[in-house]
Amino acid sequence: MPKEARPSTGEQAKRHAFAQLRQAILHGEMAPAQRLVENELAEQFGVTRASIRAALIDLEAQGLVERIRNRGSRVRVVTVEEAVAITECRMALEGLCAAKAAVAASDEQLTRLADLGAAMKKAVADGEPVTYSDLNHQLHDRIREISGQQTAVELLERLNAQLVRHRFKLALRPGRPQQSLNEHLAMIEAIRARDPQAAEAAVRAHLASVIDALGD
Template structure:
């Protein structure tokens, strides 16, 4: 009898599962069923379990006895704290990015800005959330600041954005677009102070909007 071929899957699906959570493919509190993850990410069950354990350590996943894993829901107070911490870290990142920016980097940032405008025109807020994540990730990559990048990943900042994208009040999307354009312009000037200020202002505004929305919801 011929031997059954050994099924080989993705050695470590942690990154793809993390990206799916951050990008909004999985909703807050959504159950993460191992069998579904095995099929979706073409990984073996042991690798999926290890990935979920790692993501639990990062704060993206909650695992409960006899109930399995689910995407962690970030509460309001923690969401604000994450945004405030992110503002400080990404301001530092923007400062470094302004110094290291290349012309190709700048072209890539402008391409993402065009995509953001198109998604706003289409009213695609889920797509907008993903493009916004790519813009901020691109700036982190340009900065090449490993410690800041690691801390930002640990903050689950993009997950907070996805969970609270409903805080975008009428007119706020347009304001965000102007802030993104000002940020890229500051980076293009290669002025570290201007880039730091633009990023800090952008994320401080996001934190203030979130605070206001949460206070309004509790009143």
């Protein structure tokens, strides 16, 4: 059967353009301050300019794109000061999720957290910062998932998307994975001990360390 044609207009076309643009920004294929020309993007994704414009408006709402009057759109530049402010917000939300995860986690979920911790240890020992960074993101995602706090999860997804470039730079900084490993292991141990106060404190301590590293 012939492949179904992708719609060039309408809500589905906008969602397609939004997903493709968001992925390109998060994966670093579009750099901060890069201009986003509607005509070029419409041709690239096979949709109309109206669909691209609607997608850019949604991406602006997520903090990934900024629209400059009379100059069009560009990938948003997140300053260090903004990254610190976002991380301060993460402290409250991720601390909440960790506390809830410590109460809600099943034995199987606790085992999976321990497995992630072991994989993170191996990545650091093997000198694989990119693998460690991926596992780091998986750990935070898993804790949020276990927490069941959907409102916090949705807010954190938006906040974390704005920090991708800063987080990647930190992951590649010499010595940073070794430092953050112990912080992540403390988070895992507190959740496995089913101690919500200790879990929240461990997350806050970790993110305070991230803030210090951002300022270096």
